[in-house]
Amino acid sequence: MSKPDPDAVRATFESVAHRYDLANHFLSGGIDFYWRRQLLKMASEGPCHQILDLATGSGDVVFALREGLPNQTEITGVDFCEPMLLEARNKRKKRGLDEKMNRFLLGDCLSLDFPDESFDLITISFGLRNLADREKGLKEMNRVLKSNGRLIVLEFSQPYFWFRPLYYFYLKLILPWMARIVTGDRDAYLYLGSSISAFPDRFGLVAEFENAGFERILFSALSFSIVALHLGYKKKDS
Template sequence: MTPETPASASFGGTAVSPGERRRRIRGVFEAIAPRYDLMNDLMSFGIHRLWKRTLARRCEDYRGIVVDLAGGTGDMAARLCAEGRTVIVCDPSWAMMSVGRRRGIPAVWSAGEAERLPFASASVDLLTLSFGLRNTTEIGAALAEIHRVLKPGGCFACLEFSRPAWWLAPVYDRYSRLVIPRLGAAVAGRPEAYTYLIESIRRFPDQQALAATLSATGFQSVHWENLSFGIACIHYARRSP
């Protein structure tokens, strides 16, 4: 699967301009922000917490400037906060970040989009991204920006939904198509928002395709780790020293 280009940006299966796609995605997250974490718990039976905990453990040796991109309500940032780190949550939605700020998570909060990161070149030691790369307008542009802001030798760790094992795929597909939008209607009152989120998962590149895009962007040491039989996956990559 090829990442979207500006000319092929879409939302809900309808072709739209990159700017309109960006506006609609921001509207989705502003609408569901108050119950976003609750919905994640219900949709994944709480397993997303284990996935994020795994990501935090894999990155525990890094110190310095840590950016959690598309950090939203700060649940990942809370796991990343540690001595010797300055953790920055970067997200385009202040509605999402305000949830985390009210919780008192000890992070710096910065509005910004993946395609235009508000950080200097070669200034970030570790950049994490959890379930947000698929919501970018241009995956290639976002990865190029991430590569730009990382210091030489800096690490990019991306947790995303991916392609489950063949024997699990039919069950997972039915669950995501039939159950998750109904949960979105019952709990968050926005079934269309969760219909979009499921569509974005299906359109996202699989493990091999995303790894190839990372390598083509200039990252080194590219590899991935499947979680829950491939339902989710952590991709790892470094900027060359």
């Protein structure tokens, strides 16, 4: 699979934005809630004063962090798809959350509009796979992290070998058909399957973290390694 085309990826998310949350919960069997709880648990184990959530989409990670972290934590969600951000802002309004402490901004992960060393923590969930240039994106994340700041990536991975035949049967044949019923867009979830197949496994992503300047990298495989959580630290100032 060639590198993701940003315009095509944006169009994909625009087409499913109105039913994105429903599709996530339905097609994952609700296990996406568990995955986000694991991310929150990892996030809460270190400084969380200023947080940046990239590829924030409809804001589910931002809202999970808000529920589990201190009220004074400032959380900024960034996405390049305006219809997805509209969903996030509507959810923020329904929850009665402060706009200044829970911001949703239009932006590009490959060229972030923030000064160097702005955030204690960056999270990105199911978005790294969609970047046209992962190396550039990871280095940009490193740039806006404070010294010893953390990057947490929640992303699809390569399942354990014994589980792969069943998983890829579901991913490539069953899931697009179900997605068409839920969202009306089968092609969006055909892309999902091909992008997951082309994504590195847990150890390959560790190497990409290291190449971008992160250290003390840990990972945790979840749900038979369907997804993985990776944690990396920006190197301390010398």
